[in-house]
Amino acid sequence: MESNKIRQIKQFIKQILLQNNYFQKNQKICQVIIDSFENASFRRAQIICSNNSGNNSSDNNSQTNSQANSKANSDIALAASLEIFHNAALIQDDIIDNAKTRRWMKSVPEILGKNKSLLLGNILYGLSKETFVNSVSKLDKSYWLKNSKSQLLDFWNKVFLQVQIGQLLDIQLENAKLELGNYKTLTNLIYQVTLNKTVSYSFIFPNYIKAVLNKTKFSNEIKNQAIQKGLDFQNLDDIANIVQTSQQTGKPELSDIFSKKKTNILIKALEKMSESDAKKIIKLYNNKAKISQARAKYIKTKIGQFI
Numbered sequence: 001m002e003s004n005k006i007r008q009i010k011q012f013i014k015q016i017l018l019q020n021n022y023f024q025k026n027q028k029i030c031q032v033i034i035d036s037f038e039n040a041s042f043r044r045a046q047i048i049c050s051n052n053s054g055n056n057s058s059d060n061n062s063q064t065n066s067q068a069n070s071k072a073n074s075d076i077a078l079a080a081s082l083e084i085f086h087n088a089a090l091i092q093d094d095i096i097d098n099a100k101t102r103r104w105m106k107s108v109p110e111i112l113g114k115n116k117s118l119l120l121g122n123i124l125y126g127l128s129k130e131t132f133v134n135s136v137s138k139l140d141k142s143y144w145l146k147n148s149k150s151q152l153l154d155f156w157n158k159v160f161l162q163v164q165i166g167q168l169l170d171i172q173l174e175n176a177k178l179e180l181g182n183y184k185t186l187t188n189l190i191y192q193v194t195l196n197k198t199v200s201y202s203f204i205f206p207n208y209i210k211a212v213l214n215k216t217k218f219s220n221e222i223k224n225q226a227i228q229k230g231l232d233f234q235n236l237d238d239i240a241n242i243v244q245t246s247q248q249t250g251k252p253e254l255s256d257i258f259s260k261k262k263t264n265i266l267i268k269a270l271e272k273m274s275e276s277d278a279k280k281i282i283k284l285y286n287n288k289a290k291i292s293q294a295r296a297k298y299i300k301t302k303i304g305q306f307i
Contacts, residue, residue, distance in 0.1 A: 005045070005049045005076065006042050006045060006046075008076050009042065009045050009049075009076050009079050009080050009083065010037060010042075012076055012077065012080045013034075013037060013080050013083060013084060014034055016080065016084070016127055016131055017030055017033060017034060017127070018030065020123070020127060022123065029112065029116075029120070032108060032111050032112060033087070033108070033120065033124070035105065036087055036090075036091075036102070036103075036105070036108055037083065037087060038103070038105070039103035039104055039105065039250065040083065040086070040087070040103065042079075042083060043202055043206075044079060044082040044083060044086060044201070044202055044205070044206040045079035045080070045082070045083055045206075047203075047206035047207055047210055048075055048078055048079040048082070048206045048209050048210050048213070049075050049076070049079055050210070074135055074138060074139055074213060075213055077131060077134070077135035077138075078132065078135045078136075078209050078213070079206075079209075080131060081128045081129075081131035081132035081135060082128070082132075082201065082205065082206060082209070084124050084127055084128040084131065085124075085125065085128040085159075085160075085201055086201065086202065087124055088121045088122075088124035088125045088128060089121075089163055089197070089201065090102060091107075091108050091109065091117050091118075091120065091121035091124070092118075092121050092167055093167075094107040094108060094109050094110075094117070095109050095114050095117055095118055095121075096167065096170065096171065096174075097259055098259075099251075099252075099255070100252065101246075101250070101251060101252055102250065102251070103250040104247075104250040108120065125160065129156060129160075132152075132153075132156050133153065136149050136152050136153060137149070139212075142215075144215055145212070145215065148212045151212075152208075152209070152212060155205060155208060156205075159200050159201050159204075159205050162196045162197075162200045162201075163196065163197055163200060163201060165196050166192070166193050166195075166196030166197035166200070167197070169189060169192050169193045169196060170193045170197070172189065173186070173189050173190065173193055173262055174260075174261075174262075176189065176262065177286050178262065178270070178281075178282040178285050178286055179282070180270075180275070180278055180279060180282055183267045183270065183271065186262055186267060187264065187267055190262060190263065190264055190267070191231075194230065194231060194234045195227070195230075195231075198230055198233065198234050199226070199227055199230030199231065199234075202230060202233075203226040203227065203229050203230035203233070204223060204226045204227065204230070207222055207223070207225075207226045208223075234264075235263075235264055235265065238256060238261075238263040238264065238265045238266075239265055239307055241254065241255060241256040241257075242254070242256070242257075242265065242300055242303055242304060242307065243304060243307065254296045254297075254300055257291060257296045257299050257300060258290070258291055258296055260285045260291065262285075265303065265307065266303060268306060269302065269303040269305070269306040269307070270282070272306045273302055273305070273306065277302050281299055281302060284299065
């Protein structure tokens with residue numbers, strides 16, 4: 001069941017979009033973006049909003065209840081900014097991957113086309129930062145938080161750059177060839193892609209924001225735990241694409257195989273299977289021809305033996 005906090009964040013995101021001049025004039029496009037949040041996990045929001053006090057502005061106590069209710073809590077606004085960031089990144093992913101669906105629905109590029117979606121993704125990044133900056137400026141005036149504000153803004157910029165670098169590395173990974181027994185370079189590249197994309201903004205950054213809101217230290221231990229959770233999440237997501245149906249994942253069945261995506265799950269399976277089986281799969285992945293349904297099922301069976 002959807003929590004009250006998530007409902008508030010969804011409503012806050014909707015308000016942000018509807019207040020934007022472009023979306024006000026293009027309500028059909030705005031609705032496409034609003035719909036794209038409908039089945040989101042709000043994983044970043046759940047991290048930020050878990051066990052923190054909300055930390056509203058210091059003058060909130062003097063406000064009436066109606067005034068307080070009209071203002072989003074800091075955690076809601078900051079969580080909303082990261083969910084908008086996430087959606088922008090997903091639009092980029094779907095453009096690069098030529099993905100036709102996302103979360104059991106048509107992807108934004110499939111509905112609006114690649115060029116328009118690319119620019120809409122940039123608008124969402126801009127709205128994410130604007131929301132983030134406004135939220136940070138409203139944090140209370142304590143010495144500790146005052147010194148954390150600039151670090152928070154620097155963190156947003158750093159994560160944004162990391163994600164763009166991660167997208168470029170992902171394209172590099174997509175174009176890289178598989179070579180029998182020589183997987184170290186690809187494994188390192190897969191790690192860098194995952195760290196710069198999924199891990200940076202879906203696990204490290206939300207935990208950093210949570211620490212700031214709770215006025216606690218963002219220790220190396222917390223950071224390392226966030227990194228490990230992010231890596232584990234990506235591996236589980238890659239496994240799900242092999243063993244689960246499209247109804248379960250919200251993505252086309254075996255989409256990672258059809259798109260010849262190189263994952264840790266694939267590499268580990270290649271390392272464990274017979275040389276003859278590995279050679280067949282490597283040949284299919286390196287060949288420019290599309291993978292047929294029958295061959296995709298064959299690859300699924302071979303990889304599935306080692307999951």
